[in-house]
Every structure is written in structure tokens, then in C-alpha cells.
Amino acid sequence: MPSISKKGTAMPQSPIRKLVPFAEAAKKRGTKVYHLNIGQPDIKTPQVALDAVKNNTISTLAYARSEGSEVYRTKLANYYSKNNIHVSANNIIATTGGSEALLFTIGSITDPGDEIIIPEPFYANYNGFSTASGVKVVPVISSIEDNFSLPKIEDFEKLITEKTKAILICNPGNPTGYLYSEEEIEKLKQIVLKHDLFLIADEVYREFTYDGLEHNSIMSLNGLEKNAIIIDSVSKRYSMCGARIGCIVSKNDEFIQTAIKFAQARLSPPTYALIASEAALETPQSYFDDVIEEYEERRNTLISELEKIDGVKVANPKGAFYCVAQLPVEDTDDFAQWILESFHHNNETVMVAPASGFYSTKGEGKNQVRIAYVLNKSDLIRSVEIISVALKQYNS
Numbered sequence: 001m002p003s004i005s006k007k008g009t010a011m012p013q014s015p016i017r018k019l020v021p022f023a024e025a026a027k028k029r030g031t032k033v034y035h036l037n038i039g040q041p042d043i044k045t046p047q048v049a050l051d052a053v054k055n056n057t058i059s060t061l062a063y064a065r066s067e068g069s070e071v072y073r074t075k076l077a078n079y080y081s082k083n084n085i086h087v088s089a090n091n092i093i094a095t096t097g098g099s100e101a102l103l104f105t106i107g108s109i110t111d112p113g114d115e116i117i118i119p120e121p122f123y124a125n126y127n128g129f130s131t132a133s134g135v136k137v138v139p140v141i142s143s144i145e146d147n148f149s150l151p152k153i154e155d156f157e158k159l160i161t162e163k164t165k166a167i168l169i170c171n172p173g174n175p176t177g178y179l180y181s182e183e184e185i186e187k188l189k190q191i192v193l194k195h196d197l198f199l200i201a202d203e204v205y206r207e208f209t210y211d212g213l214e215h216n217s218i219m220s221l222n223g224l225e226k227n228a229i230i231i232d233s234v235s236k237r238y239s240m241c242g243a244r245i246g247c248i249v250s251k252n253d254e255f256i257q258t259a260i261k262f263a264q265a266r267l268s269p270p271t272y273a274l275i276a277s278e279a280a281l282e283t284p285q286s287y288f289d290d291v292i293e294e295y296e297e298r299r300n301t302l303i304s305e306l307e308k309i310d311g312v313k314v315a316n317p318k319g320a321f322y323c324v325a326q327l328p329v330e331d332t333d334d335f336a337q338w339i340l341e342s343f344h345h346n347n348e349t350v351m352v353a354p355a356s357g358f359y360s361t362k363g364e365g366k367n368q369v370r371i372a373y374v375l376n377k378s379d380l381i382r383s384v385e386i387i388s389v390a391l392k393q394y395n396s
Contacts, residue, residue, distance in 0.1 A: 007131060007132065007134065010131050011128055011131050011132065012124070012127045012128055012131065012357070013357070014124055014125070014128075014357070015124050015353050015354050015355070015356065015357020015358060015370075016037055016038050016124060016353045016357075017038070018357075019037065019336055019337060019340060019351060019353075022337055022340040022341050023035075023340055023351045025340075025341070026340050026341070026344070026349060030347060031344045031347055031348065031349055032347060032348040032349070033340070033348075033349055033350065033351050034348065034349070034350045034351070034375060034379055034382065034383040034386070035350075035351050035372075035374075035375070036350055036351060036352050036353075036371045036372055036373075036374075036375070036383055037351040037352055037353040037370075037372065038353070038372060038374075039174065039236065039241075039320075039321065039322065039372045039374060040241055040372075040374060041236065041239040041241070041321070041374050042374055042375060042376070043239040043291055043294070044239065045238060045239045045240050045280075046238055046239075046279075046280050046283040046287055048279050048280065048282050048283060049238060049240060049243075049276040049277070049279045049280040049283070050276070051279070052275050052276055052278070052279030053272050053275055053276050056272075056275055058271075061271055061272070062271065063267055063268045063271070064094075064268040064269055064270070064271045064274050065268065066260065066263040066264045066266075066267065066268050067092070067093045067094060067260055067263055068092070068093065068094025068247070068269060068274060069274065069278075070089050071278070072094060072274060072277070072278045073089035073090075073092040073094065073247075074088075074089045075278060075281045076089075076092050076094075076247065076281070077089050077091070077092060078281075079281055080219075080249070083206065083215070083217065083220075084217065084220045085217050085219040085220055085230075085249070087219065087249055087251065090253075090256070091249055091250060091251050091256065092247050092248070092249050093247060093248045093256065093259055093260060093263055094245060094246075094247050094269050094274065094277075095245070095246045095247055095248060095263070095269060096244050096245070096246070096266070096269045096270065097233060097235065097244040097245065097246045098202065098204050098231050098232065098233035098235065098246035099125065099129070099246070100246060100266070100269075101231045101232070101233070101246045101247060101248045102125075102126070102129045102200075102202070102231055103129055103132065103133070103262075104248060104259045104262040104263065105200060105229055105231065105248060105259065106129055106130065106133045106135055107133055107259075107262055108255055108258040108259045108262065109165050109166060109198050109229075109255065110133060110135045110165045110166075111134075112133070112134030112135070113134065113135075113136070113163060114135050114136070114163050114164075114165045115135065115136045115137075115138045115161065115163045115164045115165065116130060116135060116136075116137060116138065116164070116165060116166045116167070116168050116200075117138045117139075117140055117156060117159055117160070117164060117166070117167045117168070118137055118138070118139060118140070118167070118168045118169070118360075119139075119140050119141075119142050119148075119150065119151055119169060120139040120140070120141055120142065120358065120359045120360060120361060120364070121142070121148070121175055121176060121324065121355055121358035121359050121364075121365055121368075121370075122139075122168075122170060122173075122174075122175075122358060122359075122360075123170055123174045123175070123202065123358070124175075124357045124358050126168065127360055136163075137360045138159050138164070139359065139360045139361050140155050140156055140159060141155075141359075141361060141364065142176070142178075144313060144315050144324060144326055144368070147176075147178065147315050147316060148173065148176035148178040148315055148324065149178060149184070150180060150184040150187065150188070153187050153190075153191055156191055157191070160195050160197075164195070164197060165197065165198060166192075166197055166198035166199065166200050166229075167188060167191070167192060167197060167198075167199055167200070168200040168201075168202070169188065169199075169200070169201050169202070170201075170202040170204075170205075171185075171201055171202070171203055171205075171215070171216075171217075171218075171319075172205045172206075172208060172209060172215070172317070172318065172319025172320040173205075173317075173319070173320060173322075174202075174205065174320055174322055175322045175324055175353070175355065175358045175370035176315055176317065176322065176323070176324050177299075177315070177317020177318065177319055177320045177321070177322045177323050177324075178315070178317065178318065178319070179209055179213055179215065179317075179318035179319035180216060181216065182216045185216045185217075185218060185221065186221070188218070189218070189221050189223065189224055189227075192224070192227050193223065193224070193227065197227065198227055198228075198229055198255075199218055199224065199227050199228050199229070200229045200230075200231060201217065201218040201219075201228070201229070201230055201231065202231040203215070203217060203218075203230050203231065203232055204231065204232055204233040204235065204236050204237070204246070205236055205319055205320040205321075206232075206237070207236075207237050207288050207291075207292065208236070208292065208295060208319050208320050208321060209292070209318065209319045210292070210295070210296045210299060210317075210318055210319065211296075211318060213318055213319070215319070217230065218230065219249065219251075225251040225252065226251075226252045227252070228250060228251070228252075229248065229249070229250045229252070229255065230248070230249040230250070231246065231248065232246055232247050232248075232249060233245070233246035233247070234246070234276075234277045234280055236320075236321075237280075238277075238280040238283060239291075240276065240277070240280065243270075243273040243276050243277055244269075244270060244273055245269060245270070245273045245274060245276075245277040295321050295373070297377060298321070298373040298375075298376075298377055298380060299317060299321070299323070299373055301373075301377045301380050301381060302323065302371065302373045302380050302384065303316055303323065305380065305381055305384035305385075306323075306325055306371075306384055306387075308384075308388075309384070309387070309388045309391065310328070311327070311328030311391075312325055312326065312327055312328065312391075313325070313326040314326070321372060321373050321374055322370055322371065322372050322373070323370070323371055323373070324355055324358075324368050324369070324370055324371075325368065325369055325371055326367055326368050327367055327368070327369060327391065328367075328391060328395065329367055329391070329394065329395065330366065330367060331366055331367070332352075332354040332355060332356065332365075332366065332367060332368060332369050333354040333356060333366075335354075335369075335390075335391075335394055336351070336352050336353070336354045336369065338394060339351075339352075339386075339387075339390045339394070343390050343393060343394070345385075345386045345389045345390070348382070348386060349386060349390070350383045350386050350387060350390075352369040352370070352371055352387075353369060353370040353371075353372075354368075354369055355368035355369050355370050356368075358370060
């Protein structure tokens, strides 16, 4: 019998999606499932983006340019300038989602066996992208006790070897919602310059910051022109997860020219999605003001409800729309499956993402879950009520 590759065998399952069969089975039994497991916003996509696809007059659906049209990339550069990120169209490559942007980036800067340091917990697919590229993730652990702030620089220093090629952060963070301060970004700048590394920042949640705090981009710092790489996407910003359009942004010309070769090999990003994404750039600021106000209220609701449950510890996110909660159970993988498979409260249950899948250090995060607050406030209150009842029954 032909054998599967070691790489294929090593590919991790998604902690966000692996419980889907159990959720679907619960629904078939007539149980309502509240989805707290996936960052799929319920916010309406900007009408201007939907109309651009609906009203276009294309007669031949042709390939797009491999790096995205110059018009789109110029408009993107204008968007970035409003966020204190000063780049040109030539510094940008449009990709099929932020996922492809990460794959192209890892492929351009690493060889098999090389290492990337990532503060954990981190977006689970960083593990998958690295495995697919034959690259080793070297985790530096952040703690719920410190609200998942940047680990000490000494913790990074002792992990750097001749195989280290980059440090990768998500800012604001998925799954923690942590927002890096200007001081923390400056510390990362100093360490990558000292050791001649790339600094990759996944900034797809840039707009989602709370409590009057501002996002600090790695690209707004001087001196990082050869080191900084931004990963970005329209998915969360415009509630367009299904469009699958992202981009790479860097002022390192050699890196961009290398990544373009990967873009050419996959031909082009999807044309209709590029049309929608270009139109989305016309979205008025009022849209974001309303969205951020809604998410800040949802965060406050979720945190206050979770803190009412005995034995639950929760980090207070300052950005994105996730939080990590520590539950009074030994194994949240088992709990997350049990609450779908063997439990309901008034014929309703919830789906959460076990946090162990957001760590690469074995044994870490076993009593934590990631919760996405992408539901309305009444649904969030009901979801936490279900979790509270479920924990009492599970632990009895």
C-alpha cells in the first residue's frame, strides 16, 4: 500500500474545525449550537463590496495579475498611509487570504529545518504552515497571569540559533486578543536587528482595538525596512472571510521579488474577490466606528459573565475578538467534545475551541479554551450560562 508522507502525517488538525462533526451531529439531534469556536464575524459585509461584484460587467473572467492589479495595490498603499504605514504599490503582493501570504513568506525566507520563534499561544495554523514548509516552530510561552503580554526579551535570546530566521507575532493577537504596546514593538525591533532576523507581524485585526488604545504596526518604525514583513487580510476588517484576499507588505525588495515567484507559480488571486476587496477600501469610517463599539460591548459582556463562574480565569483582550479562558477542568479537548456530544441545556449547547491546539509546547493550554465573541450580546450571555451549567455537570 502506498505510504503517506511524514509531512502529511505531521500536519496538525485544526482545533477550530476538528469538532465540527460533533457539532453537526448535535444539530441533527435538534440541539441548537452557539458557535464560539471560529472567528467568523456576524457583522454585515460592506454593501459597497457586495455591489461591486453584483454590478460588474465582466464578460470574460480572466486571470488577475499575480501580485494583484497596480490600481488595487495603490489603493491599499493609500489605506496604509492613513494608518502611519508608508509604502508603495511595489511593496505589496495580493494573496489568496492571509494564509497564502504566510505560506509565501515562510517559503521565501526559510529552508527546511530552519526555525521561527513565535510567542504562544498563537494562531493554530502557524503550526500547519510551518509543517507544510518543513520549518520548526520554536515557542516562547506567554502567560495568562500576565494577560499574554510579550515574554521577556531574554526568553527570546536564549532560543535564537543559527537556524533562526524570524520572529512571528500576531497583533492584536489570535487567540488571546493581546495588543502589543509601542514599547514591546520597539523591543522586538532591537532583537531582530541585533540578530539579523525577519520580524513578521500578522496584523489582520489592526482595526479591532479597544479602551481607546491604538495599534502599533511594525511598519511604522524606522530602521526595520529590511526586516519587517506584514501579513494582512480583508477577512476580518470587512467581514469578508469568504473573499480569501490577503496581502504581504514589505520594503525589502529582495524578499518581495522572491515572494512574487511564489505568486506567479499559483497564477493569480481570485478576480471577483479582488473586485470586492478593492471596493471595500471605500468603506466609510463610520462602519468601523460602529463595529468597534459593538465588539467592545461584546467583550465587556463576555468577560463580566465569565468572571461570574467559580474557577474560571479569563484574560482581558484589548484587541481582535477573542479571549482565552482557563476552565476548572483538566482537559478542554475532552470537555469541548463532551459539551457537544453528551450535554445540552434546554436543548442548546456551545462550541468552543480547545486552546491546546494554539500551543506547540506539549501539555500547555490543556485547561484553556479560546472563545470568539462574534455573537450578539444576548447570545453571549446565554452561551456563558450554558458553559456554567455544563461545567457543574461535567465536574460532578
